[in-house]
Amino acid sequence: xxxxxxxxxxxxxxxxxxxxxxxxxxxxxxxxxxxxxxxxxxxxxxxxxxxxxxxxxxxxxxxxxxxxxxxxxxxxxxxxxxxxxxxxxxxxxxxxxxxxxxxxxxxxxxxxxxxxxxxxxxxxxxxxxxxxxxxxxxxxxxxxxxxxxxxxxxxxxxxxxxxxxxxxxxxxxxxxxxxxxxxxxxxxxxxxxxxxxxxxxxxxxxxxxxxxxxxxxxxxxxxxxxxxxxxxxxxxxxxxxxxxxxxxxxxxxxxxxxxxxxxxxxxxxxxxxxxxxxxxxxxxxxxxxxxxxxxxxxxxxxxxxxxxxxxxxxxxxxxxxxxxxxxxxxxxxxxxxxxxxxxxxxxxxxxxxxxxxxxxxxxxxxxxxxxxxxxxxxxxxxxxxxxxxxxxxxxxxxxxxxxxxxxxxxxxxxxxxxxxxxxxxxxxxxxxxxxxxxxxxxxxxxxxxxxxxxxxxxxxxxxxxxxxx
RNA sequence: GGCGGCGUAGCCAAGUGGCUAAGGCAGUGGUCUGCAAAACCAUUAUUCAGCGGUUCGAAUCCGCUCGCCGCCUCCA
Numbered sequence: 001x002x003x004x005x006x007x008x009x010x011x012x013x014x015x016x017x018x019x020x021x022x023x024x025x026x027x028x029x030x031x032x033x034x035x036x037x038x039x040x041x042x043x044x045x046x047x048x049x050x051x052x053x054x055x056x057x058x059x060x061x062x063x064x065x066x067x068x069x070x071x072x073x074x075x076x077x078x079x080x081x082x083x084x085x086x087x088x089x090x091x092x093x094x095x096x097x098x099x100x101x102x103x104x105x106x107x108x109x110x111x112x113x114x115x116x117x118x119x120x121x122x123x124x125x126x127x128x129x130x131x132x133x134x135x136x137x138x139x140x141x142x143x144x145x146x147x148x149x150x151x152x153x154x155x156x157x158x159x160x161x162x163x164x165x166x167x168x169x170x171x172x173x174x175x176x177x178x179x180x181x182x183x184x185x186x187x188x189x190x191x192x193x194x195x196x197x198x199x200x201x202x203x204x205x206x207x208x209x210x211x212x213x214x215x216x217x218x219x220x221x222x223x224x225x226x227x228x229x230x231x232x233x234x235x236x237x238x239x240x241x242x243x244x245x246x247x248x249x250x251x252x253x254x255x256x257x258x259x260x261x262x263x264x265x266x267x268x269x270x271x272x273x274x275x276x277x278x279x280x281x282x283x284x285x286x287x288x289x290x291x292x293x294x295x296x297x298x299x300x301x302x303x304x305x306x307x308x309x310x311x312x313x314x315x316x317x318x319x320x321x322x323x324x325x326x327x328x329x330x331x332x333x334x335x336x337x338x339x340x341x342x343x344x345x346x347x348x349x350x351x352x353x354x355x356x357x358x359x360x361x362x363x364x365x366x367x368x369x370x371x372x373x374x375x376x377x378x379x380x381x382x383x384x385x386x387x388x389x390x391x392x393x394x395x396x397x398x399x400x401x402x403x404x405x406x407x408x409x410x411x412x413x414x415x416x417x418x419x420x421x422x423x424x425x426x427x428x429x430x431x432x433x434x435x436x437x438x439x440x441x442x443x444x445x446x447x448x449x450x451x452x453x454x455x456x457x458x459x460x461x462x463x464x465x466x467x468x469x
Numbered sequence: 470g471g472c473g474g475c476g477u478a479g480c481c482a483a484g485u486g487g488c489u490a491a492g493g494c495a496g497u498g499g500u501c502u503g504c505a506a507a508a509c510c511a512u513u514a515u516u517c518a519g520c521g522g523u524u525c526g527a528a529u530c531c532g533c534u535c536g537c538c539g540c541c542u543c544c545a
Binding site: 021065136148152153158162174178225226227230233261262266301308319363373427429432 | 481542544
């Protein structure tokens with residue numbers, strides 16, 4: 001609200017209530033949305049890492065112009081049409097390692113509540129009816145524009161809306177309930193009210209679902225920057241004129257994801273979906289790493305070149321964790337504890353400062369640089385290995401990009417590696433190369449080092465299959 | 470026109486008044502190696518879009534200029 005960094009204070013000591021504006025169920029998840037939800041995931045996970053229980057809700061907008069038109073085009077009933085995208089979306093989020101919310105309200109299932117809100121606003125004098133539609137009277141809500149810092153008198157009216165289509169008293173007013181169109185009536189997409197058949201507007205949908213599930217005031221409300229005005233401003237106007245209480249104590253808006261310097265959108269015809277990225281041979285885990293490695297309040301200019309360099313960086317981290325997991329216990333190293341403490345302190349300190357993930361990651365990379373030589377000479381005993389792993393798990397609870405589960409090497413692969421080593425000592429290059437080829441067929445690359453072979457799996461498992469925490 | 474944001478190395482990206490301007494990718498040099506590949510180690514900005522000002526001291530604060538991006542009430 002203050003547009004400044006503030007110290008976070010939840011309403012209850014150990015619980016945080018959290019609402020995230022969800023997607024509209026008419027298209028597959030694109031990267032801009034992926035970013036938003038990875039950002040809210042980082043917030044949720046970080047709060048959990050700090051010991052809070054998070055009650056989080058994310059809505060699905062399954063009743064609006066886009067879904068109705070989409071269903072019509074697809075020749076499907078609205079419900080079937082949106083269900084497909086809702087399932088797809090949940091699947092995509094799982095791939096990205098986004099933790100499941102406490103609940104996923106749907107706009108279509110909360111219409112009663114929205115109509116009730118319109119009733120109440122009308123009674124309180126905050127809204128008016130005109131030709132079967134209900135509009136919110138902005139002049140009645142004196143705090144309007146506080147969140148976005150907008151000055152209503154200086155706004156360019158009709159910039160994005162054709163005002164001729166509406167019968168508002170003041171063009172600044174916004175719609176709460178919209179009179180049903182003829183084609184909607186034909187399809188049965190309407191709700192009977194005292195004012196006739198209507199359907200709710202986007203703004204009232206979010207407002208209704210958020211307050212319905214989380215009460216009059218919630219701790220955190222997130223979404224991306226482009227929703228700030230008018231949507232969140234309107235959401236606040238609706239909720240706060242009803243309750244007189246603050247809708248959300250903290251608003252976090254993530255910046256946009258761009259392609260070629262332009263916002264990803266249908267109009268710019270530069271939409272890239274998660275599936276597109278996967279089709280290009282990248283994984284959801286790699287994408288997650290790209291999306292979270294930049295501060296959430298900065299725009300990301302997405303390129304595949306960038307994803308490629310993220311892939312290399314992630315591979316280095318994988319090499320390290322793989323080596324660590326497969327390493328037999330050796331002798332203890334005196335500095336390890338200090339390296340671990342340093343990394344953890346710096347990581348969480350960076351995260352405490354408005355979720356500075358980039359800065360936090362640098363502490364991880366520095367730690368890896370310190371640890372590589374230690375691993376190289378196997379200077380780590382069993383206890384230290386566990387210590388390092390548990391510390392990395394703490395970071396990974398938030399990041400969800402590292403692989404920290406058991407050595408990926410099977411018994412058969414181990415036998416082949418031993419076989420090859422023996423052959424190499426005997427200078428039997430033919431057998432050695434055969435063993436290497438066989439390992440290659442099993443998806444394992446052998447890397448010779450001065451301290452014996454190290455191996456790694458080629459290919460990727462999915463991020464969603466990572467630590468269940 | 471109003472409001473908001475951004476501009477730091479070849480690329481990406483931290484840092485918002487004072488230690489040598491984090492970290493990643495790419496590059497370069499080296500170690501290892503039967504071959505190969507990978508990995509590891511080292512190294513890479515006298516300077517932060519430009520100009521001017523404040524200050525003992527500025528990437529960081531102020532003013533102006535240039536460039537880019539977002540929002541402006543039914544696309545979500």
